[in-house]
Amino acid sequence: MPLRDNPLFVIDLHYTVPFEQVEPHLEAHMAFIQAAREDGFIVVAGAKVPRTGGVIIASAPSLESAQARMTQDPFCTANVVSLGFTQFKPGTLCDALKDA
Secondary structure, eight states: OOGGGSOEEEEEEEESSOHHHHGGGHHHHHHHHHHHHHTTSEEEEEEOSSSSEEEEEEEOSSHHHHHHHHTTSHHHHTTOEEEEEEEEOOOOOOHHHHTO
């Protein structure tokens, strides 16, 4: 499904505990990221610099569906992050994303 068909979401993950408490959940979180990338939910994701959390750009039909999907992230189930969501409708895309 082309990106223009869904709103995009900037999902801001902020660690709510020291990274030492986040780290045990990192492998499961990365498996969640990989699966979500493969099925088209995640467009791009990465750690913040400095490492205080992460940022995800996601594509979903609605805010509610994006929020529901993120409840499956092991960081969320372990309660080691807080999430912020900003929804936007893509208007300008680079050529590499036009048919994504």
